[in-house]
Amino acid sequence: MLNSASSNLIYIASIILFLVGFYAVAARPNLIKKIIGINIMETSVFLFLIGIGTKKNGAVPIIVEGVKNYINPLPQAVVLMALVVGVGTTALSLILAVRLSESEKEERQ
Amino acid sequence: MKKMFTPLLLTLLGIFFLLAVFKMPPMGNPDNPTNVVAAPRYITQGPQETGCSNLVSAIILNYRIYDTMGEMVVIFGALAAALAILGREHVKEGLSPLKVEPSPLVRIMMVIYIPFFIIFALYVIINGGFSVGGGFQGGAILASVIIIYALIFGFDNAVKRLPAKKRVFFEGMAILYFTVIGFMSVFMGKNFLDLNFLGISMFQKFLTLGLEISIGLASGVTIASLFYILKKVERG
C-alpha cells in the first residue's frame, strides 16, 4: 500500500487538484470562478493521463538515432486532443458568461 | 446544509478515487498494460507507416485522425455558438480607442518581434511531423500573435488587418480539408481518411503536411475570431 502510494504520487496530486477544482465549481457563485474551477479540474485530468503514459527512463516519443526506449505516445496524443476540446468549451462558457452578465446589466437599467 | 454538503461530497469522492489510485499499476513500470498492449506498434512501426518521426503527431494525424477531425469540429462548434449567441464583431472607425496608449518602446519592439513570432508559429506548424510541435500548437502561437497585436495597436487595426471576410474561409478549412481527403480515399477504394490511399509514401507525407497547415491556420484563426467576438462585447 505504502509502496504503491509513493510510486503513484502524481496520481494522488492530480486527484487533490481535481477536488480543488470541483470545490471551486460547487461552492463559488461567481461564474468566472466556476469556469476557472473547471479549468483546474481539466488540468488535473491531463496530469493524470500524462502520468499514466510515463515509463522509467523512457525518451520523448520522437524517433532519434540510437535511442530505443520511448514512452507510450498515446496518452500524450489523447491529452493534446482533449486540450483542444477544452479550449473550445472554455471559449463557449466564457461567451455564455459574458452574454449572461450583459443581459443582467440590461435588466437592471 | 449546503455548506456542509459540498465538503462531504468532496471527501467521499476523494476516498473513492484514492482507493482506486492505490490499486493502479505503479507509475512508469515498463510492464504496465499501457506500455504493452498498443504502444509497441506505434513506436516500432510508426515512422515507417505514417512518415512522421514525431510519434504523437503520427497518432494525431494518422492512426487516430478521426479524433482530430472531431476535435476540429468542437472548436468550430464553439465558434458557431459564439456567432449564434453574440454575432460577428463590427467595428466602426474611432469608436474603440485604446484606454492607455502604449509607450513607443513597446510599439517598436513589437514591430520588430511580430515577424519572428509568425515565423516561429509557421516553423512549429510545418515541423510538427518531425520534431516537437504540431498544427494546433502553432495555431495557438499564431492566435496569440494576433491577440498581442490587437492589444498594442488597437482592436480596430487588428480587425482591419484580418477582417471577417478573410477569416471565414480559414475557420472552416480544416474540416473541409479532412472531408475532401476522406472522400478521395473512399473513392480510391480505401477506408475513410486513409492517408496512404495512393500507396506512395511521399504523397502521404505531403498530405500530412497539408493537414498540419490546415489545422494550424484553422485553429489559429478560430481562436482569433473568438477573441474578437468576446472583445467586442466588452466594449458594449
Added chain:
Amino acid sequence: MNFVSQLPISIVIVPLTVAVLISVLLSSNKKAAFTVSFLAMLFCFVSALLITITVSMKGSFAYNVSGWAPPWGIEIVVDRLSSFMVLLINLVGLLAVIFSKDYVERKLDSKKIPFYYVLILLLLGSMTGFVLSGDIFNMFIFFEALSLSSYSLVAISGDREALRAGFKYLIMGMISSLFVLLGLGFIYSVTGTLNFNQIALGVGKLSDFTVIYTGALLLITAFAIEAALFPLHVWLPQAHGRAPAPVSAILSGLVIGVGIFGIIKVVYYILPVVYSAGFVVIFRSLASIGIILGAIFALFEKDLKVILAQSSISQIGFAALGVFLFSYLGLTGSILQILNHALAKSALFFSAGAIIYGTGFKRLDEMRGIGKKMPITMGLFAINLASIASIPMTCGFVSKYLLCLGAIKQGLWGLVGIILLGSFLSILYCVRIINCIFFEEPKFKVEVKEAPLGMLIPLGALTILTVIFGIYPKIAFILIEPGVKEILSFLR
C-alpha cells in the same frame, strides 16, 4: 455491401461538413441554409434506413476509420442496437429540421437562423458519431461536440432565463465530460486500450477490479448527467423548458436517450461483474426515485414545456431501470422505452412549439380550451400524451409492460410497484393537461389558428409511428431483439 460499408462514416461526416459549408458560404442566407440542412438530413435518414436494413439482414459489421485495426486505430461499430439508434436519431432530426423552418422564422433573430441550422447539424452529426463509435476516446470527442452544441442551442434565443438554463447545463455538462476523461484514464491504465471490444477482453483477464469499477462508475455518472438520471437531473427542467421547441424535441427525445445508450455500452462492455455488486441496488433505487419524483414535479408545474421536461426525467428513469435489471426483458423494455420516448416526447414538444408559434402561450392556464381551436394539432398531442401515459395501443404501453414483466420474472416486487405507481402518476399529469386543453372554456383574446402544414407533417409522422409501434410492436422487436441478445452475451 461495399457501398453500404461506407455509409456509416458518411452519415457522421456529411452533417458536420454541411454545417461548416453553411457557416462559410451561406451565413446570411437563411432560406438556403434551411434547404441545405434539410437535404443533408434527408441523405442521412435514407442512409440510416439502408444501414438498418443491411444490418438486420446481414448482421453487424465494423469499419476501421483510416484503415488501422482496433487497438491502434478507431473502429466504428455498426451493430443492431447502434444502427437502430442511428435510424431514430436521423428520423427525429430530419423531422425537427422540417419543423424548425416556420418556428425559427418567427421566434429567432434572422441573423441567428443560419447558425441555428449549423448547430443543429453539428448536434445531430456528433450524436450519430457518438452512437456509432467503438472507441471510448472517440466517444468522448463526440460527446463533447454534442453537448457543446446543445448548450448553445439552449441559450440561442438570448433571453435571460434561457442563458441561465444554458449556463447551468454547461457547468454540469463540462463536469460530466471531465468525468468521462478521468474514467477513460482509469480504464486505459489497466487495460492499455481504448477500444470497447478490446476492453471487454482485457477486463476478463484482470485479477483486481477496483480500478475498472472506478472508471466504469465515473463513465456511468457522466452519462447519467447527460441522461438526467435522478440526483443529476437538476439542469434538465429549465434547459429543456427554455430552449426553442424543436431543440427541446431533440434534447428531450434524443440526447437523453443517447445518454442511456452510453450507459448501456459502459455497463455491458466494461463492468466486470454486475450481479453481485451492491451498487446495482443503488442505481435501481435512484432510477425509481427519478421516476416518481419527475412525475410528481410534472403534476405541479405551470409551464407546459417544463411539465414535459419533468415528465422526461420520469420517463427516462424507466429506461435506466430497464438497463439495471440486467435481463433480456429489461433491456428490451428499456430500448423500446427510448424509442417510445423519442417519438412521443418529440411530438409533444413539437405541438407545444406549434402553440407557442401560433399564440405565444407558454403557461398551461393560458391554454385553456385551445383544443377546440386547434383540433388537429391538439388531437395528435393527445395521442402522444396517451403514449407517455402508457395507455394500451400506444408504444409507451409496450415498453412499460415489458419492464413490468422483467421485474416480475426476477421477483423484484418493489420495482413492479414503482413502475405501476410511475405509470399511474404519468396518467395523472396527462389527464391534467388534457382536461385543461380540451374541457375548459376558451378565454383568450388573441385569434388562434391551426398550425401550418410544415409543423403538422413532422407531428403527424411521429404520431403515426407511435401508433404503429403500439399496435404492431413486432416491427420494433425484429430490429431490437438480436441486438439485445448480442449485447447480453457480453454480460459476465
